[in-house]
Amino acid sequence: MAAALLVIVGLLSYQSSGQLVDSQRWVSHTQVVLLRLENVISLVKDAETAQRGYLLTGEGVFLASLRTAQRKTPPELRTLDSLTADNPTQQRRLDTLRALVGRHYARLDSNAAGSRRQAPAVASLMQAKAQLDQLRGLASRLQAAEQALLTRREAQAVRFGRVLPLFILGLTALSLLIVGCTNWRLHHSRRAARQARRRIVDQQVTLQAFLDASPDGINVFEWEPAGGQAGGDFRLRLLNPAAEKTVGITAHDAGRWMSELFPSVLASGRLASYQHVMTTGEPLELEFFFEPHQRWLRVTAARAHRFLFVAFADVTARKQQEQRVLYYQQRKYEAVFNQTTQLVALLDGEGRFLDANQTALDFAGLAAQDTGRALRRYAGLPPIWTLPGVVPRLRQAIRQATRGHTVRYDTLLRQTNGQEVHLDMSVKPVQGENGETLFLLAEGNNITERKRAESDLQASYKQLAATTADLHALSQTLELRVQQRTQLLEESRARFAQLLEAIPNMAWTSRPDGVITYYNRQWAEYTGVSAEALLQGGWQDYIHPDDLAPTEAAWWQAIQTGEPLAELRNRWKEAATGDYRWHLVRAVPLHDHDGAIVLWVGSNTDIHAQQLQQQHLERVNQDLDNFIYTASHDLKTPISNIEGLLTMLRKELQQAPAPASASLVLDMMQQSVNRFRRTIGHMTDIVKLEKYYELPIVSIDLAALIEEVSDDLRPQLAATNGQLEIDIAGKPTVNFAQKNLRSVVFNLLSNALKYRHLGRVPLVRVRCYEAGAYAVLQVQDNGLGLHLTPARQRKLFGLFQRLHDHVEGSGVGLYMVKKIMENAGGRIEVESQLDVGTTFSLYFPQ
Amino acid sequence: MELLPAIMLIDDDSTTNFINEHLLQDLQVCQEILVALNGQRALDLLQTRRQAGRPAPALVLVDINMPVMNGFEFLEAYMQLPALPRQPTVFVLLSSSQLSEDLTQMQHLPVTDILDKPLTHEKVLELLRRYFTQYLPPANQLG
Known part of the structure; x- marks a missing residue:
């Protein structure tokens, strides 16, 4: 009974105290309205005073005060408007008050606008006074109404406070303690209410300023547990400019449901969170994505009485940055984890795979969903796990790792494709802050290639060792053979030296690089110096100083080219007489099987007599x-x-x-x-011939040259009806000195006509063809011909020699032809048959 | 017919000079024939005449090979003489060698022409035709 009574008392107490708090709130509300009204009145008074001051003094200071008062008045009126929104009567009065204030300010303006000297009409001033009186009247009516409200509310509160204890006193006669408690509580509440009344007035004022100034959006909702949604809903009561901007609601939305203004609170569960704040009083902080504005918001919600204060901050920029960082880190981790060539897996102490990288999954023939299964359950999975000893070894390693050891071992696995693979495995514990094992990190390195390389290397090494042994044996054999060969060579060399010692010439041998290795006995006899001394001192001391440079040059040239030394003439000092005697030096290279020069053999032959001659x-x-x-x-x-x-x-x-x-x-x-004159002319020609020795060699078009010569011989050809037959297709050009070739051809052709056979028309055939290194020009006639003996042949080409006397001749022509040909390194040949004809063949070196 | 004022013959062979002098007299082309046995004597003669105010020869026939001062040296020295308002002199070299290298020596000398020895009627007339048209002898003397 007492308990029931206590419950009733409790309920009554609770209800009444709620009503009391409510009343107290209304009391403070009224107090705010009164304060604001007072503010308006005092601003109007300020304006009035400022106008008067301006009219009297004309000082700008007063005008500024007037403007300040005028500026401050509308916000005050707006605040009053919102404060009395629940009272229609007071609203009407406020409308009138606003109109009156507006009109009064207009009047003050027009008075102030007039000249300061020109005093405003008394009527105007009187009107202003009347307006001000009206204002005051209205304001006092407003105040009175509010005062009445205040009185009523206070009375209500006092009544509650007074009646309830009596009532409860009556009901709790059985339990004085409870009454006492209740009484004390009520008493306490009343005192608190009075204190709150004062505090709230202050707080209300500062709150609005705070809200307006706050950069965060702030909404104040009223909690209605019985509202439209399950668990209650909230009505929007207050909001600040930042909130308008952040979530896009305005003052007009005041009084609407939260679930209506922000439908997303239902689906996202935020409504439930706010309900939780209201029921528990725990403040809430959360971040969410506000779809309508596409912004991230951080929300702080706190309970104050029946009100929920919700503050928003736009954290979109930070969120995006965080997401980027998160994404990047995730990618980094994935990249390292999945793309490393190492096999990596995380296991728990039971051997369950928590996670494994892609390399490991591919290798083990597992799918990502296989992670999380216990090790023993892999039996029967891909063949990798079926090789004997694999799973037990891994299990043993896991056991050791759980005890804090790092285990490392090699293991042989068979991959899904049947290939055997060597793995360098390691299992190590990953420990938490307190040294407890969180999980195990298993790593595997594929070392199959390395193992194979090692075994290959070993095989190579064995092979190398075997080869080395073979080589050793071979070299011994070779050494033996070399010894035999050396002996043979020594014998051969001795025979060769004997031979060189035996010949009468000065003989010598040289290495391929030109260093003399041997002088024979004749050298020692000639120079008076032993072969050993010659080998040490060199041959250069015994040659004529003028011949040293050309000889060295020729010798060097021979060494470089490998061409034999054939026509080197120089003087060497004979010890016996002290004279330099001319020698012909010859040297030939000796080659081995491969064609490389192994030795030069040379000889110096005394040609002194010939040379002098x-x-x-x-x-x-x-x-x-x-x-x-x-x-x-x-x-x-x-x-x-x-x-x-x-x-x-x-x-x-x-x-x-x-x-x-x-x-x-x-x-x-x-x-x-x-x-006499002609003879002198021929002699001059021969002298010239010597002088033309060094004419330039050019390629000569033979056809053109023969044409030129036959032009010169036209009189002779015409006189003899002579014919020329030319066949030079085999060699149309000849390399020779132009002038000399012309001279040679002229001589032969004119001779062919000069020594013609009187019984027949002269026919001269000119042919040219190649024969080895020569171009051969043949001139064949059908003339007198000769019976050629060697003596006659010599005479034929001799100077001033003539074999015929019936024709004019100088005996110079053929001598010149022969001389020209021989000077140029060529030659002339002749064939002749008496009464048949003669053929001259000229050999031109090409 | 007008005659050349003077022709000079320079040759060390007096027989040659005799024949050539005779040849020129025969042609009757000049008033005076000067003869010198070498270059030096020719120079002396020219200077003496100059001092005496006698006219310089219009044509000089000079041999190449001479003792004391040869033909080339004579021409060199002649070029060194002080410049006088002398009338143009035609210098003709008489050569017996025909060797071209001899002739390369005279590239810079005032040589007008070169003739092979011996001098003949035809050669002299050809010279007159070429350089002294107005002094050509009458046609009847050309035989």
Whole structure:
């Protein structure tokens, strides 16, 4: 009974205290309205005072005060409006008050706008006074109404406070303790209510300012547990400008349901969270994506009495950044985890696979969903696990790892494709902060290739060892053979040295690089120095200083090219006489089977006598040439003079009578002079021939040249009806000195016509063809022909030699042809048959 | 007919000079024939004449090979003489050698022409035809 009573008392107490709190709230509300009204009135008064001050003094300061008051008034009126939204009567009064204030301010403005000197009409001032009185009246009515409300509400609260204890006192006669408690509680509540009344007035004022200033959006909802939704709903009561911006609601939405304003609170469960805040009083903080604005919001919700304060902050930028970082880290982790070539798996202490990277899954023939299964249940899975010992070994490793050890071992697996694979396995515990084992990290490295390489290496090493042994045996065999060969070589060399010692010439041998290795006995005899001393000192000391450089150059050239040394002439000092004697040095290289030079063998032959003779001949030749030149030149002047004197004499004789024979003698003298002159001409030609020795060699078009020569011979051809047959298709061009070739061809062709057979028309055949290194030009005639003996042949080409006397000839032509050919390294051959014809063959080196 | 004022013959062979002098007299182309036995004597003669105010020869026939001063040296020296308002002189070399390398020496010398020895009527007339048209002898003397 007492308990039931206590419950009733409790319920009554609870209800009444709720009503009391409610009343208290209304009391404070009324207090705020009164305060705001007072504010409006005082602003109007301020304006009035400022206007008066301005009219009296004209100081701008007053005008500024007027404007300030005017500016501050509308917000106050708006606040009043919202505060009294629940009271229609007061609303109407407020409308009137707003109109009056507006009109009064207009009046004040027009008064102030007039000239300060020009006092405003008394009527205008009176009107202002009347307006102000009206304002005051209205304001006091508003105040009175609010005061009445306040009184009523206070009375209501006091009544509750007074009646309830009596009632409860009556009911709780049985339990004084309970009454006492209730009484104390009520008493306490009343005192709290009075304190709250004062506090709330302050708080209300600061709250609004705070809300307006807050950068976060703030909504204040009223909790209605019996609202439209299960578990209750909230009505929007207050919001600040930031909230308007953030979630897109306005002051007009005040009074609407939360579930209606923000439908997403239902699906997302936020409504339930807010309900939880209201029932438990625990503040809530959460972040969510606000679909309508596509923004991330951080929400802080807290309960105050029946109200839910919800503050929003836009955290979209941070969220996006976080998501990017998260994504990047996730990718990094995945990349490392899945793409490493190492097999990695995480296991728990029971051997269950928690996770495994792709490499490991592929290798083990497992699918991602297989992770989480216990190790023993893999039996019967892909063949990798079926090799004996694999699973037990892994299980043992796991056991050891759980005890904190790191285990490492090699294992042989058979992959799904049947290949055997060597794995370097390791299992190690991953420990938490307190040293407890969280899970196990199993890693596997495929070392099959390395193992194979190792075994290959071993095999190679064995092979190498075997080869080395073979080589050793082989080298011994070779060494033996080399010894035998060396002996043979020594014998051969000894025979060779004997041979070189036996010959009368100075002989020597040299290495391929030109270093002399041997001088024979004749060297020692000639130079007076032993072969050993020669080998040490070198041959250079015994050669004529003028011949040293050319000899070294020729020797060097021979070594470089490998060409034999054939025509090297130089002087060597003979010890016995102290004279330098001319020698011909020859050297030939000896080659091995591969064609490489192994040795040079050389000899110096004494040609001193020949050399001197040759030099003497050259000198004589030169003298002869000079003599011919001088003779031909010096004889010209006297013969010219004789000719001139003859002419003079002829004229003299014409003027005086002379014996008839004089003219005949003069003619014969003239003929002799002519002959003499011609001879001198030929001698000059021969001198020139020597001088044309070094004409440039060019490629000559033979057809053009023959054409030119036959042009010059046209008179002779015409006189003899001579014919030319030309066949030079085999070798149309010849390399020779132009002038000399012309001279040669001219001589042969003119000879062919000159020495023609009188019984037949001359036919001259000209042929040209290649024969080895030569171009052969043949001139064949059908002329007189000769019976050629060697002596006649010599005479044929001799200087001033003539074999026929029936035709004019100088005996120079063929001599010149032969000389030209021989000077150029070619030759001339002749075949002839008496009464048949002659064939000259010219060999031109090409 | 107008005659050349003077022709000079320079040759070390006096027989040649005799024949050539005779030849020129025969042709009757000049008033005076000067003869010198070498280049040096020719130079002396030219200078003496110059001092005496005698006219310089219009044509000089000079041999190449001469003792004391040869033909080339003579021409070199002649070029060194002080410049006078002399009338143009034609220098003709008389050569017996025909060797071209001899002739390369005279590239820079005032040589007008080169003739092979011996000098003949035809050669002299050809010279006159080429350089002294107005002094050509009458046609009847050309035989």
